[in-house]
Amino acid sequence: MLAIANVADVLGLPGREGVKSPFGLITRIEDGLPVDALERIARLLAPTDTQFKYRLVPRATFERRKRAAFRLSSEEGMRVARLARVWNLSVEVWGSEEEARNFLFRPHAMLEDRRPVDVVIQSEIGAELVLDILQGLKYGSAA
Template identity: 85%
Template sequence: MLAIANVADVLGLTGREGVRSPFGLITRIENGLPVEALDRIARLFAPADSQFKYRLVPKATYDRRKRGAVRLSSEEGMRVARLARVWNLAVEVWGSEDEARDFLFRPHAMLEDRRPVDVVIQNEIGAELVLEVLQGLKYGSAA
């Protein structure tokens, strides 16, 4: 189980808006994560790709939310939180953000030669598959 505090930190939910439990994170997602959480994830995953965030939230929706200071929907927040969970473990396994990013954007045989980032964005089951690959790498099984 990934530490909730680490996921919250990646999402920028610290200080006053901190999350102290799994249910606290669930509540924050259901109530709408700030758009800045999406911006943070996009910078971590693809610092050189200003369009990456639009894979999670369509551009028009993003622009509207950003302009009106409207929070992400629950569904959008779940996509962002999935990426945060995977990011934490990838950095832990690979030891650096650059190496984690390389893993996430390189096709992987255990994912039918799909890129882990694409599988994670697709749905929760995809995220679980990527987490299993990372846990295999962390604990020494073939991955």
């Protein structure tokens, strides 16, 4: 299991109360992650793609969230946190952000030639498949 503190850090939440345990992170997501968490993960994964964040939250919804609540819905937050988990392990496995991006944005044979980032965004099961590949690389099995 990935360290909750690392995921919270990727989301820009370190040092805030309630993010010291998995349930603390779940509570933060359910209460609504700040819109900044979405913008942060988008900048980390796709620093040159200003449209990437709209793959996680549609543009109109993003603009509403930014104007009014400044918080993501629970479902949106789960998508962002899921991507943060995968990003965190990708950087750990590949040793650099650039190599992690190369992995995430290149089609992978074990994902039926889909890009890992697309599979992660699509569903929790997809994220687990990508995490399995990364853990296999980290711990020495074929991936």
